[in-house]
Amino acid sequence: MTTAFIERSNRALADRNLKLAIDRTTGTARTKRAAAVAAWPQFESARDLGRDIKDHVTANLAHYLSEFERNAIASGAHVHWARTAQEACDIVIGICRAEDARSVTRAKSMLGEEIGLPHAMADAGIERVETDLAEHIVQLAGDTPSHIVWPALHKTREQVRELFLAHHTDPGALATVEAMVSSARRQLRQKFMAADIGISGANFLVADTGSICTVTNEGNAELTTTPPRVHIVTAGIEKLVPSTAHAMSLLRLLVRSATGAELTQYTTFHCGPKRVGDADGPEAFHIVLVDNGRTKMLTEGLAEMLRCLRCGACLNHCVVYRQIGGHAYGGTYPGPMGAVLTPVLDGLPIAQDLPKACTLNGLCEEVCPVKIPLPAMLRGWRERAWRDGLEPQTIRNGLGLWRFMVVRPGLYRLATRIALPAIRLFARRGWIRSMPLAGGWTRHRDLPAPAARSFMDQIRSQGR
Amino acid sequence: MPISAKNAPRVGLFVTCLVDSMRPSIGFAAIALLEAAGCVVEIPRAQTCCGQPALNSGDTAGATEVAKHTIALLEGYDHVVIPSGSCAGTIRVHYPELFPAGSPWHARAVALAARTFELLSYLADIQRFQPQGVALQARATYHDSCSGLRELGIKAQPRKLLAKVEGLAITEMDGAETCCGFGGTFCVKYPAISNAITEEKTANIKASGAELLLGGDLGCLMNMAGKLHREGSPVRAFHAAEVLAGMADGPAIGEVA
Amino acid sequence: MSQARDAIFAALGPSQTQSADILRHADALLDRVAALRPNRVGDDLADSFLARVTGPVIGASGQRVTGVESVPDAVRAYLLAQDQPPSLALQPHAKLLSLDWSGIETHHAIAVDEAVAVCFAPYAVAETGSLVFRSGADMPVLFAFLPLHHIVVVDAASVVAWLEDCAAIEASRATPRNLNLVTGASGTTDIEGALVRGAHGPAQLHIILVDPVLPPAEKLPSHVPATPDTSR
Numbered sequence: 015m016t017t018a019f020i021e022r023s024n025r026a027l028a029d030r031n032l033k034l035a036i037d038r039t040t041g042t043a044r045t046k047r048a049a050a051v052a053a054w055p056q057f058e059s060a061r062d063l064g065r066d067i068k069d070h071v072t073a074n075l076a077h078y079l080s081e082f083e084r085n086a087i088a089s090g091a092h093v094h095w096a097r098t099a100q101e102a103c104d105i106v107i108g109i110c111r112a113e114d115a116r117s118v119t120r121a122k123s124m125l126g127e128e129i130g131l132p133h134a135m136a137d138a139g140i141e142r143v144e145t146d147l148a149e150h151i152v153q154l155a156g157d158t159p160s161h162i163v164w165p166a167l168h169k170t171r172e173q174v175r176e177l178f179l180a181h182h183t184d185p186g187a188l189a190t191v192e193a194m195v196s197s198a199r200r201q202l203r204q205k206f207m208a209a210d211i212g213i214s215g216a217n218f219l220v221a222d223t224g225s226i227c228t229v230t231n232e233g234n235a236e237l238t239t240t241p242p243r244v245h246i247v248t249a250g251i252e253k254l255v256p257s258t259a260h261a262m263s264l265l266r267l268l269v270r271s272a273t274g275a276e277l278t279q280y281t282t283f284h285c286g287p288k289r290v291g292d293a294d295g296p297e298a299f300h301i302v303l304v305d306n307g308r309t310k311m312l313t314e315g316l317a318e319m320l321r322c323l324r325c326g327a328c329l330n331h332c333v334v335y336r337q338i339g340g341h342a343y344g345g346t347y348p349g350p351m352g353a354v355l356t357p358v359l360d361g362l363p364i365a366q367d368l369p370k371a372c373t374l375n376g377l378c379e380e381v382c383p384v385k386i387p388l389p390a391m392l393r394g395w396r397e398r399a400w401r402d403g404l405e406p407q408t409i410r411n412g413l414g415l416w417r418f419m420v421v422r423p424g425l426y427r428l429a430t431r432i433a434l435p436a437i438r439l440f441a442r443r444g445w446i447r448s449m450p451l452a453g454g455w456t457r458h459r460d461l462p463a464p465a466a467r468s469f470m471d472q473i474r475s476q477g478r
Numbered sequence: 479m480p481i482s483a484k485n486a487p488r489v490g491l492f493v494t495c496l497v498d499s500m501r502p503s504i505g506f507a508a509i510a511l512l513e514a515a516g517c518v519v520e521i522p523r524a525q526t527c528c529g530q531p532a533l534n535s536g537d538t539a540g541a542t543e544v545a546k547h548t549i550a551l552l553e554g555y556d557h558v559v560i561p562s563g564s565c566a567g568t569i570r571v572h573y574p575e576l577f578p579a580g581s582p583w584h585a586r587a588v589a590l591a592a593r594t595f596e597l598l599s600y601l602a603d604i605q606r607f608q609p610q611g612v613a614l615q616a617r618a619t620y621h622d623s624c625s626g627l628r629e630l631g632i633k634a635q636p637r638k639l640l641a642k643v644e645g646l647a648i649t650e651m652d653g654a655e656t657c658c659g660f661g662g663t664f665c666v667k668y669p670a671i672s673n674a675i676t677e678e679k680t681a682n683i684k685a686s687g688a689e690l691l692l693g694g695d696l697g698c699l700m701n702m703a704g705k706l707h708r709e710g711s712p713v714r715a716f717h718a719a720e721v722l723a724g725m726a727d728g729p730a731i732g733e734v735a
Numbered sequence: 736m737s738q739a740r741d742a743i744f745a746a747l748g749p750s751q752t753q754s755a756d757i758l759r760h761a762d763a764l765l766d767r768v769a770a771l772r773p774n775r776v777g778d779d780l781a782d783s784f785l786a787r788v789t790g791p792v793i794g795a796s797g798q799r800v801t802g803v804e805s806v807p808d809a810v811r812a813y814l815l816a817q818d819q820p821p822s823l824a825l826q827p828h829a830k831l832l833s834l835d836w837s838g839i840e841t842h843h844a845i846a847v848d849e850a851v852a853v854c855f856a857p858y859a860v861a862e863t864g865s866l867v868f869r870s871g872a873d874m875p876v877l878f879a880f881l882p883l884h885h886i887v888v889v890d891a892a893s894v895v896a897w898l899e900d901c902a903a904i905e906a907s908r909a910t911p912r913n914l915n916l917v918t919g920a921s922g923t924t925d926i927e928g929a930l931v932r933g934a935h936g937p938a939q940l941h942i943i944l945v946d947p948v949l950p951p952a953e954k955l956p957s958h959v960p961a962t963p964d965t966s967r
Contacts, residue, residue, distance in 0.1 A: 020668075027674055039928035056771035063767050070764060074757045076747040089910070095740035147934055148925035164925060171927050195923060195931040202935065207847050223910045233880045233921040233936025236913070240876045251743065256761040259902035263768055266898070273924070275792060276774070277863040277898075280880075280936065281916040283905075288912060293827070293875030295912050305739075309746035333657045337674040371668050373661030373675070374534065375624035396536030405535065413532055417540045420495075421547040423524040430499055444734040445707055454666030458673035459704035462500060462732035469493050469502035473521050 019367035022342040031170055032339050039167045040330040046274025047327060047381070054270070064267045064384040068321035071254050072312070078221040078254040079303070085224030089286030091299045096129075102304045103134035106213065106246055109300055110140050113244050115210035121228065121235040122146035123215020124162050124324055125250050125304060128346045128359065131213070143205045145234040147198055154181045160340030162347060163272050163326035168339055202234075212238040212296070214284075216249035217268070217323075218261045219301075225285040226301065227261055229269070229278040236282055245284070245296040251303050252320040258283065264323060267383035271325040307358045315394060319354050321384040328378035328388060334371055343368060350378035350388045357395050366404045369395035427470060434464045489517040490555035492548075494565045495527035496696045501731065504696060507723035508561045508597050515607040517559075522551050528565045533572055534662050542576045549573065549586050557604070558594040561719050562695050563626020564662075566596035571629050596626055597719055598694050602635035612724045613644035619651045619688035620718070621679075621702065623695035627655055636694055636718045643721060651686035653679070660701040676705045684711055690726075691715040703731040768899060772862070780861045781891035781944055787864035788942055793919040794932075795864075797942035799891065806888050807836050809943050810853060813886060814839070817939070823851040824882065828873045830855050831888065845881050852882035856917075858893040860901050863918055866942070867901055870913035879917055885937035887917075891946045 026032055051057050071078055083093050096102035110118060118140055120126065132153075135142045144153040148166035152159055154177045159165030166174070175188045178197050185197045214235050216226035226247050228235040239245040255261045261283075269275050288295035311319055329335045329349030340348035345356030345365060353368035369392040378388045399405060419426045440449040441463035448456045455461050467475075489512055493505040512519045529544030548569070552558045560566040570591045577584035601607040620640070626632035633655075640646060659665060659675030666672075679702060683691055691706070691713050693699045703715035714730035729735050750757075777783040781799070789797045800809050814821055825831055825841040831853060845852060854874070856866040866887050870876045879885060895901060905914060921936030932938045 020670075023668070023671055027670055035927065039924070042924070042928045054773035056773065059767070059771040060773070063764065063771065067764055070757075070760055074750065074752060076744055076750050077752070077754060077757050079744070079747075095737050095743055097739045097742050101739055145935065146925070147923045151925070164928070166925055167928075169926075174926050191926045191929050192931050194926060195934055199933065199935060203847055206935075222906075225910060225914070231922050231924070232934035234934070236876055236880050236915065237935055240880070240913075256758075256764075257902065258905055259765055259768075259899050260761065262898035262902050263765075266773060275918075277865055277916065277918045279917065279919045279921055281865070281918070283910075283914040285910045285912055285914075289871070291872040292870060292912055293872055294877055295870065303743075305743050305746070309743060312747070333659065333675045334671055337671055371664070371671060373624070373657045373659065373664050373672075375657035375661070376628035377624070377655075377657070380628060393534070393536070396534070397538050398536070400536035400538070409535070410537075413535060413537055413540060416527075417532060417537075417544060420526045420529070420544050423526055426526045434499060444729070444732045445704075452666075454669045455704070457669050458708070459676065459701065460707045460732065461704055462700055464499050465502050467502070469498040469505040470521075470523075470525070472502055473505075474523075478521055 016367055019342070019344060019371070022344060023338045023371070026338040026342045032168055033337070035168055035170055036336055036339050039161070039164050040336055043273065043326070043330045047271060047330070050270040050274040050276070060263070060267060061383055061385050064264055065321060067255065067260050067263060068384050071256065072252065072317050072320045075251065075254070075312075078256065079251060081221040082219050082224055082254055085222065086286070086301055087224070089224045091224060091286050091301050094300060094302045096302055096304045096306070099129035099306050102129045102248060102302055102306065103131055105302050106131060106248065107134060107138045107140070109244065109246055110135070110138070110211055113211060115140060115244070117141045117143065117205065117209045118211045118213060119143045119145050119206055119209040119238045119242065120149070121212070121214040121230065121238040122149045122165065123248060124346065125215050125248050126213065127159060129248065129304060129306060131248065143202070143209065145202055145206065145238050146230070147195065147232060150198055150202065151177060154178075158341065160348065161326060161329060162324050168341065206237040207241050209238070209242045211244040211246060212242040213246045213248065214239050216247050216253050218255050218264065219249055219253045220258055220261055220283065221254055222257045223283070223285055225258070225283040227281065227283050229265070229281050231273070231279045233280045236280060239284060239296065240294050242296055244298045244300065245287070247284075247301045249301065249303060250308060251305055252308055268323045268325050271323070271327040271381070271383040311358055316354070316358065316391065318386050319351070319391060321386050322351055323384060325383055327381045327383065331377045331381045333373060333375065350392070351386070354388060354391045354395070362395065362399060362402065363404060366399050369399070427468070430468045431471065434466065434468060438463050438466065486516050486518050487556040489519050490522050490552050490558045491519055492522065492525050492528070492552060492558055492560045492565070494560060494562045494696065496700070497561060500700065501696055501717070503725060503728065504561050504717045504719055507717065507719040507725050508559065510723040511597070511601060511607070511609075511719060512559060514609070515601055515605040517605070520555065524551050528568045530564065530568050531663055533568060538576065545573045545576050545587065546583065549583070549590050552590055552594070553586065556593065557600065558590065559597050559600050560594065561597040561717065562697075563596050563623050563630055563632055564695055564697065566594055567625040567629035569594045596630055596632060596694065598639060599630060599632045599635045602638050607639070609639060609642045609722045612642070612722060614721060614726050615645040616690050616726075617647045617649055617688045618690035618692050618721075619649050619683060619686040620654060621658060621691065621693040621698060622655045623693055623698045624657050626694055632694065636692070639722055640692070640718060646721070649686045649688050651682045651688070653682050658698045658702050660698045662697065665701060676701060680705045680709060680711065683713055689713065692718045692721060694718050699731055707732055765899075772897060774862050776861045776896045780894040780896055781946075783861040784859050784864060784894045785942070785944055787861065788919070790864070793864050795919050795940040795942060797944060799944045799946060801946045802948040803830065803888070803945050804834065806943055806945065807834050807839065810886060811839065813941055814851065817884060819851055819884065823853055824849050824878065826852065826854045826874060826878050828855040845875065845877055847881060849882040851884040851886065852878050853886045853888065854878050856887050856889040858895055858904065859889050860898055860916070861894050862897045865916040865918040868913070868915040868917065869911040870915070871911055876913050876915065879915055880936045882937055883933065884939045884941065885920065886941045886943065888943045888945060891944045
């Protein structure tokens with residue numbers, strides 16, 4: 015257990031506003047998803063298909079990457095490759111500089127967050143305008159996203175109002191959420207049209223057309239990618255699908271799992287730059303394909319995680335996420351999927367708490383639209399942490415002693431016979447309020463006193 | 479359907495380390511129920527713990543050592559029955575994962591997994607058991623423990639059995655399937671997070687208006703009962719097996735006889 | 736090719752499977768789709784489409800008219816009902832340009848703060864209530880995103896049943912720069928999960944479904960604008 019994680023989670027637990035905000039958004043998301051799933055009797059078979067499509071792509075990643083690259087280039091796109099976050103940012107910044115871009119709009123992409131693009135652009139002195147409403151809020155607050163679908167989930171309407179009053183040129187009174195959304199619409203309109211470059215992510219990379227697919231409910235992706243001279247896409251290499259039809263099957267799962275809708279309001283397949291005769295669109299279209307640990311995941315037993323569609327259902331249903339929110343996780347991706355990914359991206363020593371701060375209740379796997387065995391993968395990280403000696407020595411010693419006795423029943427029985435009466439000394443009327451070495455339990459709850467005599471001792475007396 | 483002594487299954491009862499130390503009455507309730515269902519019940523003498531603490535801590539070597547001990551201990555029975563979804567899930571789901579496929583130990587783990595059952599689902603699904611002559615005037619709510627629910631599919635079975643208890647009304651709480659925050663070692667490693675989860679659980683228990691909290695896993699029950707007691711709630715907690723065996727007139731979890 | 740590209744392909748290793756086998760497997764996956772699609776789509780695809788798009792989840796408004804010549808009247812009625820001046824951006828599509836727009840000022844360049852735009856969608860998808868736009872000389876992408884009111888004309892006969900039908904149609908044509916599936920007006924739930932329309936794109940989507948003039952021309956009921964879903 016690292017103190018940094020404990021401190022972050024304690025801070026989150028003490029913030030009642032945060033809890034309220036998390037409950038509001040994730041509660042609605044859970045209700046809506048449940049209704050969408052209930053209205054789809056074949057949901058289980060659809061999940062199997064979703065899993066199989068993604069696994070098929072993972073198993074043939076080299077084939078599909080080549081096919082996508084070939085078709086994207088044929089459509090007029092420039093395809094770039096990045097092994098690391100740094101390489102990916104360097105490529106994007108390089109294009110911005112070559113185009114002499116003064117203003118860059120960006121549609122939310124978790125891959126962009128993962129590679130630290132906002133930070134890299136700030137360092138390069140390039141004006142970045144976040145266009146997703148939540149990312150706009152996060153940018154004004156100088157904050158980071160706390161959810162992969164609702165990045166500003168941690169902000170209450172009052173906090174948003176203050177931010178808009180301070181930063182918008184024509185905010186008005188902002189008495190309602192509608193007024194806040196309107197103010198953001200006015201604020202960002204001119205920015206969309208004035209941008210030199212628009213950056214988006216991709217929900218899917220379609221191999222047989224070389225298209226990239228974006229999904230939004232606001233319409234900000236198309237407003238980000240259509241007016242500027244240049245459209246840059248940053249995408250993880252696992253986003254491939256064989257064809258548009260395969261993307262459709264995954265869209266059904268993704269959108270229902272994320273928001274409970276049947277399809278996002280704006281689902282767009284972008285293919286190359288503006289064509290001859292086209293009325294609008296960018297002159298240049300760049301696609302940056304990013305590895306950043308993904309090929310390593312293939313060889314380290316984490317291939318199933320490459321199925322992830324980034325729907326956020328596992329976050330919305332996680333009892334731990336719902337208490338501590340996204341920032342406490344300390345990485346780009348929070349919740350169960352983040353607890354699997356962050357050790358890949360940030361290293362296990364820093365992220366070791368994430369796989370451990372989980373009750374292994376299995377709900378995340380149950381709601382995952384592509385059946386990622388998240389609990390098993392979290393167990394995998396725990397094994398790795400144990401093997402790497404990250405578990406504190408006190409716990410290792412304790413478990414070692416316990417194991418020594420568990421496989422020696424005679425000794426185990428003797429220890430029980432000594433321990434039970436000793437522990438019962440701390441009990442008052444059946445309950446223990448506090449006891450040395452039991453603070454983890456008794457700080458928040460009472461401990462029922464153990465039995466005076468163990469079951470096995472009583473059985474022995476009965477001669478069974 | 480009456481089972482003749484001739485084809486009565488020999489059941490090895492693995493009570494779990496928590497029941498052994500914390501609440502033996504669950505073990506005795508299990509014996510009574512299995513015998514009423516026509517089983518020949520034996521208590522393997524060398525039983526200790528299924529190894530979950532090591533398994534969930536990532537100590538695979540430790541878990542494997544404990545698993546070997548437990549497999550050897552439980553191999554001779556027609557069925558192995560455990561009054562806990564998470565311990566039964568450990569043997570059914572996770573023991574086979576500990577050994578390389580094709581190895582002798584893997585074969586033994588798989589064979590044991592196929593014969594191992596959680597108590598309430600064993601009574602309801604395998605023995606088609608119906609409790610008779612048990613009465614309890616009370617309103618109860620049932621917590622579906624996560625491992626039992628999601629690893630073993632235990633949901634309807636305890637409710638079906640409890641429905642036969644005369645006078646007992648089950649009032650479902652909101653979030654009956656939501657984790658109680660126990661999570662084994664999780665609750666002592668991350669007590670503040672665990673507590674926040676448990677507080678939501680106990681709020682739902684109290685809001686259900688039930689006098690009794692029932693469940694099939696002692697770990698979760700101790701967690702919720704301990705929190706309810708700290709909060710001064712009058713809700714009392716029992717393992718469902720205790721109710722089914724007619725033992726709910728005795729002290730609830732944490733109560734003194 | 737770049738070092739990074741080589742490194743990524745090296746990490747992935749050589750392909751274990753023949754391309755033809757990969758394609759076969761990919762196709763076989765799609766064979767399973769028909770048995771597991773979520774929504775029942777009725778026999779009248781246009782009806783199914785209109786019901787879905789005007790239903791509580793999508794919350795658009797829509798109407799059915801007979802003959803494309805009826806479209807300008809429907810638009811005039813909409814402008815009146817919405818208290819909008821008789822001026823709009825008209826997508827430069829032959830089908831729209833050929834209509835009689837007298838009484839309405841129309842222009843073909845869309846303004847940043849355009850109030851109303853009228854578009855023609857080549858087809859729609861009944862399953863999801865989606866309008867499909869293919870960018871090109873006669874379909875500037877921004878027509879679907881800049882206006883506050885987005886009015887879309889679509890032929891009833893062009894409605895297809897499933898998203899896969901859309902994929903199949905597109906697979907048989909040259910890929911446009913943008914293939915836009917529009918399913919309702921722009922919305923956001925980014926502030927406390929509350930649904931607000933018109934986040935960046937249109938706040939209202941109105942659909943005019945056009946039936947061909949056939950003797951005997953039977954007038955179908957028009958759908959009133961539904962109350963938007965505000966429970967999110």
